[in-house]
Amino acid sequence: MALLDIKLYGSPVLRKNCKPVTKVTPDLVALAKDMLDTMYDGGGCGLAGPQIGKAIRLVVIDTTRPDEGETPEPHIMFNPEWGVEPDSTDVPYDEGCLSIPDIFCNVVRPGKVWTKFTDENGQEVVLHNCEGILARCIQHECDHLEGKLFVDVISTADRTMNQSRLRDMAKKAKKGE
Numbered sequence: 001m002a003l004l005d006i007k008l009y010g011s012p013v014l015r016k017n018c019k020p021v022t023k024v025t026p027d028l029v030a031l032a033k034d035m036l037d038t039m040y041d042g043g044g045c046g047l048a049g050p051q052i053g054k055a056i057r058l059v060v061i062d063t064t065r066p067d068e069g070e071t072p073e074p075h076i077m078f079n080p081e082w083g084v085e086p087d088s089t090d091v092p093y094d095e096g097c098l099s100i101p102d103i104f105c106n107v108v109r110p111g112k113v114w115t116k117f118t119d120e121n122g123q124e125v126v127l128h129n130c131e132g133i134l135a136r137c138i139q140h141e142c143d144h145l146e147g148k149l150f151v152d153v154i155s156t157a158d159r160t161m162n163q164s165r166l167r168d169m170a171k172k173a174k175k176g177e
């Protein structure tokens with residue numbers, strides 16, 4: 001088990017359009033497992049490549065709560081894509097991000113999605129009718145691969161309320177680069 005350094009809001013890598021993974025290698029699978037450890041340690045349910053400084057299309061997700069005794073159900077997702085299911089409705093949810101600690105804001109997103117990705121064995125996987133936290137996580141983590149963050153789409157009121165904290169975070173990240 002290895003814990004990786006999480007890049008914080010203001011780090012340039014979080015704004016990169018990430019590169020596709022052309023081959024699932026043992027090194028990348030090991031990296032994904034370290035990302036899962038890092039995610040569990042941080043109490044998150046998803047982590048994307050740029051958050052640990054790698055601008056590659058790799059996402060890990062686990063929406064179970066191992067810290068509350070649930071059996072982990074980790075997903076390692078290379079080159080993930082997603083789309084909205086026909087009977088989806090938009091839902092609000094207070095989102096957070098391991099790269100933007102202690103800020104939680106309402107974001108409205110589709111409530112039911114499909115996702116397609118390559119797993120750790122190099123197999124293509126398609127999951128339909130993902131709902132709840134899983135649907136939320138898939139969209140949030142895939143946004144990271146496009147250099148998008150949830151604070152980009154929050155309300156003006158939420159933005160105003162968190163502006164100085166975000167500015168401080170960005171300043172600190174700049175110093176650390």
Ligand SMILES: [Zn+2]
Pocket residue numbers: 096097098099140141144
């Ligand atoms: Zn995030």
